[in-house]
Amino acid sequence: MAGELSLFLDLFGLICVIVVFSVFVTRSHWFTEALERRFTWKNRTVLIIFFGLLSVYGTLGGVEVLGAPLNVRDLGPMAAGLFCGPYVGIGAGIIGGVQRFTMGGPTCLPCSLATVLSGVFAGILYILLKDRFAGVKIAVAFAVAMESFHMLITILLVSPPEVAYEIVSRAALPMILANAIGMFIFSYLVSNILTERKTEGERNLYRSEVARNKAELDIASEIQNDFLPKKMPDIPGFSLYAMNTPAKEVGGDFYDFVDCAGGSTGIVIADVSGKGVPAALFMMLSKTLMHASAGWHRSVKRALESANNMISGESESGMFVTLCYSVVDPGSGRIVYANAGHCPPFLLKASGDEFLRLNPTGMALGVIEDNEYGTGEVNVSSGDLIVYFTDGITEAINGDDEEFGEERLKEVILNNRYESPERIAGSITESVSSHSSGELQFDDITLVILKVL
Template identity: 40%
Template structure:
């Protein structure tokens, strides 16, 4: 289907926005594109002024500077191409294989030679940007690579001859060595754009000083330095500025890639741990609900998108007695599912000894608090149900209070709750409570994950909704009530994954 015709004014606005987004750098890629445009413009203007030099009567210094800038632009473009190669990236990543080092030395050695050939012969000396390549090689690859590139450029310059051959060759070799020493002193890190530019300016100043100290005759050397020092220092500094920017961009690019890869690895590891944790949690939840006379019982765990720490268990103690627990593990260091499994194992094992509810809670609390660094708490309801006498003795250590529907009065009551969870204090004082029930009374237990259920309007799920379901559907079986509660939660939530897992138990006295 064809798009409807746009308003010409809207089309113009859209075009201007696209042009603005292209011209204004918003990320590293755009910055590099912007830089290439500047380099190309500088090279073009230099070439133009060189061609027009005769008519414009430029001085020697200005003319030399323009030529060097033009050649610097060419070198920067070539160096940028080299910087995209695998061996250069390998050197940046400290992967100093023999192959990478040889290719690096050969490539930048060739650039150094080009810096000499593309120079301008003035009074037997060559105005050039030869030192740029060994300086860069040393700053990026260390002393051996810097020395290798410096030797290639320096030896080549020496055999070209001239009264400045020795100091110029020596300066080129030392440019690579000094760059490498800076690399070592900075512990293999690139010194940054400003540091690189300052180094380039100082190195070319040192180059001029060597000419004054070594080249003969001194008067000719002095004239050369007066004519060439400004253009060479400035041209090499500009070249270093551009290439240092490229290197910094590459380093940031690699850092971003490493962070991305690390994040993806962490994400995969986290996903794997979640799968394992969910399997652990699921394997420790009871698959079979005990079938006891005069008791209707149902339970469900609604998993979250991340593994949770809920567990529940039913432990038959005799024909008419059953221990039950529902708990939520909260931890800050150890995966909740593993602590859930450990706590559930301890509760089941200790329950078989048929202790009082408060005694079991104190025992479990001692185990959790033995290691003061565990930083874990356990919200737990634990009760011993006497089915024959329809009564329950229980403790509630910080757990969400269960709801009790009293069939005779049709009232909903909340069972007592102690504020302190297991694991929070060493010497736990917890009170044991008693509940007397009658036929058709219903208990609903839920973990605190139900409090994290929020609808699209930002409203939290309330226990009043559970109370309403109990009053309107008390004639249903425990299994049917569980279904109604699930339906109510997901209908309210409207999402696909819960933030926290929810465990529900419905217990109905027959």
């Protein structure tokens, strides 16, 4: 038993050298092409030579028992046939078998024949498996079976029988174990390569999908931006500024301006329920219907009720939109508004520091069809300021989950009341950003600021 262990250790050392070379070949583009079943005469020739030389080295690096070399020669043709197909397996087997035959000795014929048949049988197994990888278990089992067959034909073909039995009794276990371990290591390397390639393929597919989705969202964002007014309307005696910052590539907030009868201008600010693409699609629908309704109806009340009925009829997903619609008459300074469940805009009169709220006059659009809406009315004069906003402003949180809130918003407005609407909007967004520093923006932010000159 000690002698067999010594033989096995000698063969295992040989396997370690072969494995080092195997790592290089399995990483080559020739072997990669073979694994992908993309065979050419060039890669087959290169692989036949490599595995053939591997077989030769398995013989030359072996040890002798009773004049017969013990080795891992069959490992090259077996690996070649199993992983690169019958042509490579048979080619490598012939190289290894011919070289062994030239060495002579009592086991010359059975060993040479076993090496060639190793490549043949491995190639047949490759064909039977079709496009499937043999797997580590099948590869090791095949190596054990092939080396057992090697021992059998040695007994049958070597004479005298006493010599055959003596050689097999000493060589069988070390050679079977050594070749099985060698095949285990080689097939494990191949398995890792295939796993890496699968993972890489999935990663590339994921990246491609992410890039495609990103491109689609960028296009959707551009389309949505096109739905927002390109410029501020000119309202005599008033200064106006609006901005929109979605939390994601696309959002559900919007603002709009409508040319109304008698030189009046309609101002719309709205916030669709939900986030992302569904909210963006519903936003575009809501904006289109509201704009059309405001153009059809001179009455603020009728415009909102008509828009609500149309949105309710189209909303099968349960989505809704909060919205405030104001009509500004620049001649009289009169503003008529209807608020459908939206954040109450703040009116700051030039004569004091108190804020008036344009409170809701009905529920959100799209909730109930045929809902009635009330209206409100305010009169403004020089220096008065109205700030329309969405809850992305007041509900912005910091690291302590503390909301920005209405009081902070009022403070910023008071501190900047004499600035232009654009500067006021900039101060508000800067304050919100400073408040939520380090936290991601989780809701869309929209501002419309109207100032009487």
